[in-house]
Amino acid sequence: MYRSIGAIVTAVFTASLMTANPAAAAEAGCKVTYTVSGQWEGGFKADVAVTNLGAALDGWKLTWDWPSGQQAGRAWNAKITESDGQVTAENTPQNARIASTATVKFGFTGTWSHANTAPLAFSLNGVTCVHGGPNRTAMEHTAAMQPGWNLGNTLDATGPDETSWGNPRVTEALLDNVKAQGFKSIRVPVTWSAHLAQDGTIEAEYLARVKEVVRWALARDLYVMVNIHHDSWQWMSKMPTEHDSVLTRFTRMWTQLAGAFTEFGPKLTFESWNEPQFTGSTGKAQEIALNAELNAAFHEIVRRSGGNNATRLLVLPTLHTSTEQEYVDPLVEQIRGLNDPNLIATVHSYGYWPFSANVAGGIRYDATAQKFDTDAFDRVHNSFIARGIPVILGEYGLLGFDRHTGTIEQGEKLKFFEYVGYYARTKKITTMLWDNGQHFDRTMFQWKDPELFAHIRSSWTTRSGTADTDQVFIAKPSPVTARTIKLNLNGTSFSGLYNGNVALARGRDYTVDGDQLTLTASALTRLSGSRTYGVNAVLTARFSQGVPWRFYVITYDTPVLSSVTGTTDKFEIPTNFRGDQLATMEAKYDDGTFAGPHDWTSFKEFDVAFAPNYTDRFTALKAAFFANVKDGQRVTLTFHYWSGTKVSYHLTKSGTAVTGTPA
Incomplete structure (x- = not known):
């Protein structure tokens, strides 16, 4: 049954365009608007508008590739032919001429099976018209990327295949579900080393696969960031002792990548390289200089490749993607010296190391751990953003998550993510959650820790109340007594305490005095029941906004x-x-x-x-x-x-x- 769904998908494309007269060069280019105006099971209707922003055309052909295996059918106001997934729409005698700034429209019906992804790139008379998008400053563009998600341990795997590190192949369904979680951008880390010939030529099949994933993401109106990832420690780190060979290989790679992605519009950004690091150097000064040299080479190669790359937003990292001032300052100086308004700085942050890795007694997200994050984001804001240079926090999380998310106690973990999300937002830093498969299940499309993601998502827009602890321990050999817990209201107000959906009675079961929550002895006795070892009850504190906070009532004895x-x-x-x-x-x-x-x-x-x-x-x-x-x-x-x-x-x-x- 036909179901009209209006402008389901709209893609806009622009590019410089040569006219039929080779001596006349277009000044502005073309714009293509592709709209799926109706869709039903197995079929769809598309409307296409082609605007000529250059000199007049006398005869036109518009071509594109299907990203999801669709097929075009009956057309009007154009003659459509198709071969091996490439579609050509040619003018009719009635609309062959397109004056400067004029628009010609045509439409067609088509069929689809597993997906109906909109085309990303069109070519008009042999010249690529690329995905446009709104005209934004670098700061506005970076803000529009908030929040972001990392497709970690996939295309960045150092083995021969994107499944080498245990994650499934990327699918369009995954990207649909990531977008549905509220993410606006995706960082696609890519390790190229296993797909490089000796002379630095990138394997065509792998490059095509990366382009396919990028195309899928862009078709879902997601911003995308692509980089050179684990190559950083595999071979680029040798630059102090193998300077020329590393630089040659790096420049050859970015020359190929710049050319391969020219057709993609401004929602695709390039990141120079991941977590710059070097071995065998003479010290920090040399390492800072080498990072600057690679960033400069990357900038020159991409800009020189022209087309969309002439203004594409480029992302430059500090040494180690560190937030420390000694590494931030050189990148500030370099970006200002390049005098390019389309540059973004990037840093990573995994928090205060003893807490992040759970070592040296750093078991709590206490004042020391929180100050580490506050200071890091303050430095980044004051150094970059206050000077008009946008910043992407390209990775953030906790180091212990590389083993499993239980390395950090649940309540302490939640306090970290609540605060980091909030404080980065106040400092106008775009955040990209590092997820190597430990957070969002890429087969079931569910969060492995829904409570964690609830705090992450809430932090994008507001604050949530927390507490000094989420555990209320009651020793089995001792009489039950009242317990007082400090609340971290974080600008909220306390609204109630619940056992499941049953509200506990204020005054009888608990009292609240400012930020002090006291659970009465009678309530804890009732909630503990027969006092078996372990969790006897789960209480939920609700606040005026944000995510509720859980308290686990636990009976214990000395292990x-x-x-x-x-x-x-x-x-x-x-x-x-x-x-x-x-x-x-x-x-x-x-x-x-x-x-x-x-x-x-x-x-x-x-x-x-x-x-x-x-x-x-x-x-x-x-x-x-x-x-x-x-x-x-x-x-x-x-x-x-x-x-x-x-x-x-x-x-x-x-x-x-x-x-x-x-x-």
Whole structure:
């Protein structure tokens, strides 16, 4: 059944255009508006308007490729032919002439199967008319890209295929669903090294695949950013000792990429390279200079390629994409020196390292961790944005997520994302969430942690109330007493506390005094029920705006660790957690010095040196921990639990054998 859906898809295209008279050059070019004005199961109706912005034309042919395998059918006001997915629409005798600034219109019906993606590029009389879009300044363009998402660990995989790192092939359905989450832009990291010939020629098939993904995204009206990604550490980092060969390869790659993407319009941006880094340098000064040299070469190549690339927005990184002032200042100087209004700076931020990786006791998103983010965004804003240079936070997240999202405790994780999203917004920094598949499920098209994404999405427009903790621990051997928790109102007001959908009674079940929430002993007794170990109830605090905050009411007792023998490759301490949860672990020799990796701190790295297994009830010490433990010297481990409980444990390593006993 035919279902009219109006202007479902509209794409506008512009480019310089040569007239039928080779001696006469057009001044402005052409514009093509392609509109799907009706669509039904398996079929559609399209209307096309071609505006000549140059000198008059006497006879025209408009060509395009189908991005989704459609087929054109009956046409009016044009003669349409099709071969191998390429369509040619030719004038009729009645509309052969298009005067300067005049528009000719035609239409056709067509068929589609799995998708009806609008064409991205048209050619008129052999000259490409490219995707236009609104005429925006670099600052406006960058703002329109907010918020962004990274298609991580896919086309940037260092193996032979985009599935090499475990993610499925990119589909149009994925991009549909990413857009549906509210994202306005997609960063497409691309590692080219596995697809480069010895002379630096990019494999045609892989380049075509990248172009296909970019075309799909642009057809969904998403902004797209493409870069050179893990090549940065695979071969570009050798530039201090292999200067000429690296520069030659880099320039050859961007020459090819600039040419390959010329047809795409301003919603596509190029990023010079990812996380600039060097090995074998003489120091920071040389590394800053080399990064500037590569950025300058990239800028010159793209601009020299002409067409849309003459004004395309280009993204330049600081050394290490760092927010530190010593790396920010040189890029400010370079961008101002290039005197190009279409440049964007990019940095990355994964937060305060001890918290982000869960090492050195950095288990909470406390004032120190928050100040790190505040200072970083202040520097970026004051250095770039205040001077009229837009900034994209090309990646942000937590380093512990590279292992799994449980490396950071849930409430502390949520406070980080709530604040980072809010503060970046106030500083006019466009954010692009790093997602290597750990956040948005690319098969089911669902968030693996919906609560996390709720806070991320909310932070794009408002603030949410949080609290000092999301855990309310009640010791099983002790009488239940009232608990007071500090709320972080973040400009909101507290509106109520709920157990499921049941409102708790203010005054009887809880009280609120400013930012102090007190749960009464009677309410906690009722909510704890029979006081079995673990979570007995989940409460939800609601605020005047933003995402609610959860409190987990947990009954616990002191965890019990048992003696065990094992090896440096497999050492698992039997642990009866008894409702408690492990926060961090210290390791010291008897003389007080620190054991294990990161020997400058007694607190080891979560899930790298140690990891709890609540299902099988053991605490694993990893091979990476024992690699830095001395033979024959007793180590005292102190396990810190989220309830505040500490439990000590002794172990001794002898070769590959390890013995452990309770302290």
